[in-house]
Amino acid sequence: MKRNVLLISFLIIQIQLISRICLAYEWPVEKIMLTATFGESRKDHFHSGIDIGGGEQEVHPIAEGEIVFFHEEGEDFSGIPTGLGSFIVVEHEGGIKSLYGHLKQQTIPVSMTQVGIKDVIGVIGDTGGSYGPHLHLEIIDKEFGQDVNPLLLLPPIQDKNKPVVRTLSFEKDGSIIPVTSPVVINPGTAELKASIFDLSADVPFYCPMAPFSISVFINGETTFNVVFEALRALDGNIILIQSNNLTFSDFYESDWDVKLGKIDLHPGESRLEIAVKDYAGNTTNRQFLIKVTE
Amino acid sequence: MNRRKASIIYLMIFLVVYFLVFTPPTSKELIFLPVWAKDLSDPSNSSREIKELEIFPFYSEDLFGYISVDGEVQYAEKILYGVALAQSVFANYSRVSENIVFKDSDGRIVMNLETSGYPILKNGRIFVISTDRKRIAEWDDQENLLWKREYTSHITSLHINPNTVLMGFLNGDVELIDKSGKVVLKQTPERSRVQVIYGCAASRDDRMIAIISGIDPQRIQLIQKKDDLYKSIFTQILENEFRRNVYLEFSDNDRIVFFEGNNSLRYLDTKMKTLGSIMLKGKIDKVAFEKRYNLFFALSSINRENQIKVFKPGGKVFFESTFPGKAAFLNFENDSLFFVVDRKMIRVDLKEK
Numbered sequence: 001m002k003r004n005v006l007l008i009s010f011l012i013i014q015i016q017l018i019s020r021i022c023l024a025y026e027w028p029v030e031k032i033m034l035t036a037t038f039g040e041s042r043k044d045h046f047h048s049g050i051d052i053g054g055g056e057q058e059v060h061p062i063a064e065g066e067i068v069f070f071h072e073e074g075e076d077f078s079g080i081p082t083g084l085g086s087f088i089v090v091e092h093e094g095g096i097k098s099l100y101g102h103l104k105q106q107t108i109p110v111s112m113t114q115v116g117i118k119d120v121i122g123v124i125g126d127t128g129g130s131y132g133p134h135l136h137l138e139i140i141d142k143e144f145g146q147d148v149n150p151l152l153l154l155p156p157i158q159d160k161n162k163p164v165v166r167t168l169s170f171e172k173d174g175s176i177i178p179v180t181s182p183v184v185i186n187p188g189t190a191e192l193k194a195s196i197f198d199l200s201a202d203v204p205f206y207c208p209m210a211p212f213s214i215s216v217f218i219n220g221e222t223t224f225n226v227v228f229e230a231l232r233a234l235d236g237n238i239i240l241i242q243s244n245n246l247t248f249s250d251f252y253e254s255d256w257d258v259k260l261g262k263i264d265l266h267p268g269e270s271r272l273e274i275a276v277k278d279y280a281g282n283t284t285n286r287q288f289l290i291k292v293t294e
Numbered sequence: 295m296n297r298r299k300a301s302i303i304y305l306m307i308f309l310v311v312y313f314l315v316f317t318p319p320t321s322k323e324l325i326f327l328p329v330w331a332k333d334l335s336d337p338s339n340s341s342r343e344i345k346e347l348e349i350f351p352f353y354s355e356d357l358f359g360y361i362s363v364d365g366e367v368q369y370a371e372k373i374l375y376g377v378a379l380a381q382s383v384f385a386n387y388s389r390v391s392e393n394i395v396f397k398d399s400d401g402r403i404v405m406n407l408e409t410s411g412y413p414i415l416k417n418g419r420i421f422v423i424s425t426d427r428k429r430i431a432e433w434d435d436q437e438n439l440l441w442k443r444e445y446t447s448h449i450t451s452l453h454i455n456p457n458t459v460l461m462g463f464l465n466g467d468v469e470l471i472d473k474s475g476k477v478v479l480k481q482t483p484e485r486s487r488v489q490v491i492y493g494c495a496a497s498r499d500d501r502m503i504a505i506i507s508g509i510d511p512q513r514i515q516l517i518q519k520k521d522d523l524y525k526s527i528f529t530q531i532l533e534n535e536f537r538r539n540v541y542l543e544f545s546d547n548d549r550i551v552f553f554e555g556n557n558s559l560r561y562l563d564t565k566m567k568t569l570g571s572i573m574l575k576g577k578i579d580k581v582a583f584e585k586r587y588n589l590f591f592a593l594s595s596i597n598r599e600n601q602i603k604v605f606k607p608g609g610k611v612f613f614e615s616t617f618p619g620k621a622a623f624l625n626f627e628n629d630s631l632f633f634v635v636d637r638k639m640i641r642v643d644l645k646e647k
Contacts, residue, residue, distance in 0.1 A: 042410075048428065048446070068537060070538050071538060080451070080539075081412035081414070082425070082426075083389070083424075084426060084427065089448075089490075091488060113537070128389065130390070131390065140447065142447075142465050142489075146446060147446045232446055233444055233446050236444060236475075238429075238445075
């Protein structure tokens with residue numbers, strides 16, 4: 001009996017330790033309302049973080065760390081305009097930095113240096129270039145020089161909404177050919193385009209967001225793959241890693257219209273499949289028959 | 295007499311008495327002579343055509359525009375969210391917008407850039423920085439994009455010269471970019487436990503770069519170009535550890551580097567490699583240089599109280615004064631000092647007794 005109690009206690013301690021390692025980061029606010037995801041279009045660049053709504057609530061660091069930089073809107077020391085408003089940067093173990101933007105003015109604890117996860121480092125506000133109160137959260141991995149999708153590191157949140165593939169079309173020789181099943185098309189090279197988004201599970205209104213990954217297959221072979229995992233700079237341009245070094249203009253045509261690569265169409269029948277996954281693992285699969293005829 | 299006129303008159307009387315009583319003991323027996331004070335709260339645009347050379351840009355708490363040395367406002371507008379202001383062109387921008395409109399000093403539209411971001415006008419150059427401070431682009435006055443660069447690290451400090459752009463980053467790097475957008479220097483200053491750039495500035499000839507970086511320790515470092523290479527020529531560990539941007543600027547003749555210390559304005563003589571300090575309360579707003587009499591004017595503020603100190607290179611303080619209000623602007627035009635407090639602009643001339 002005594003041995004069983006000891007064994008159970010040991011197992012409980014091990015599980016707690018493992019949980020701490022795997023889930024080292026916590027959500028920075030109590031009420032989590034995801035309103036924008038990593039990699040979304042921001043007109044001319046990728047969104048390099050996530051946006052969290054939920055009204056005016058206290059913001060905590062995602063893990064213990066050290067305040068290494070802050071900027072208070074209205075107190076300009078740099079002469080550089082910023083749309084992040086009042087923001088704060090915390091550095092964590094391993095050189096990971098987290099940034100919290102659009103904070104309410106005068107809520108940053110400017111005299112604090114070391115912070116724990118229970119400390120308040122600001123209040124959600126709408127300072128800077130913001131349409132309404134929300135927290136902009138970024139996670140920066142200095143060692144690899146990357147902006148990392150925070151949803152990969154934060155505890156998972158419930159979401160049962162599947163991503164939406166609203167439209168799918170080929171652009172060929174200046175014409176747009178909607179993809180239906182079957183789609184009849186001439187041979188040649190065509191660019192596949194789509195209107196794709198995910199819907200937030202947290203908000204009661206229509207709030208499209210970027211999905212987590214998009215893959216295209218022709219007859220089972222991958223022709224296109226994008227994963228919103230991390231962004232890094234390459235030769236002065238920001239690219240999506242693990243996605244064939246796609247830049248913003250390589251991928252986005254407009255907010256939700258994306259380019260999914262060029263496909264060589266040879267006479268005969270082919271199977272086109274598109275798989276879109278969101279951060280919670282919900283997947284939308286669509287399959288189409290392509291008939292390529294002269 | 296209405297209240298506004300009365301307050302201007304009282305302010306002028308106060309200044310006359312104050313400046314005459316507290317004549318700074320410079321070697322040339324200079325006096326500060328108040329010339330005029332203008333309430334900018336409700337400026338009426340002047341109908342007289344003012345030559346461009348006579349006017350200069352100004353800004354107050356929520357207002358900006360162009361004013362002549364005689365106090366005639368050529369143009370004024372309320373600041374939307376921020377304003378990029380140059381001698382003959384400005385861009386008044388809102389928090390969120392899809393385009394940037396540039397106007398001349400008469401308020402006529404001269405250019406429209408269809409891009410998001412915020413404009414910066416400096417040394418005759420036009421830049422747009424993204425709202426998240428991760429992208430910077432230069433444009434010409436024909437709306438052509440000259441170059442752009444994107445980063446994963448935020449730009450924490452920026453200095454623009456006629457031929458270069460110097461940037462400091464959250465990841466601790468410093469980058470110097472030439473006029474074509476090419477990186478000519480990329481460096482990480484001496485390592486500290488925390489690597490962040492808190493301030494950077496370049497001399498006008500781009501031969502020297504000053505950087506304040508790091509925590510534990512925080513340092514000021516001077517880098518000089520020798521034989522096409524930039525080498526460190528001076529490093530000093532600082533007693534303060536600012537975790538925000540700090541004021542850092544070369545003097546007009548590039549001899550002195552001014553930077554913020556704890557309740558002080560510090561200066562580094564780049565030739566002698568010596569450091570000095572002047573006590574100055576609060577945030578350093580501006581250091582202006584008066585050429586004829588070789589005087590520096592430093593303006594600082596904390597909690598709606600401002601301090602102005604007049605000193606010579608070497609640190610000898612000739613005059614200091616504190617005054618309430620929101621001081622927003624300090625500038626020299628020839629021998630006239632112009633500063634704005636609580637939307638009132640005051641001109642003070644320096645004259646030999």
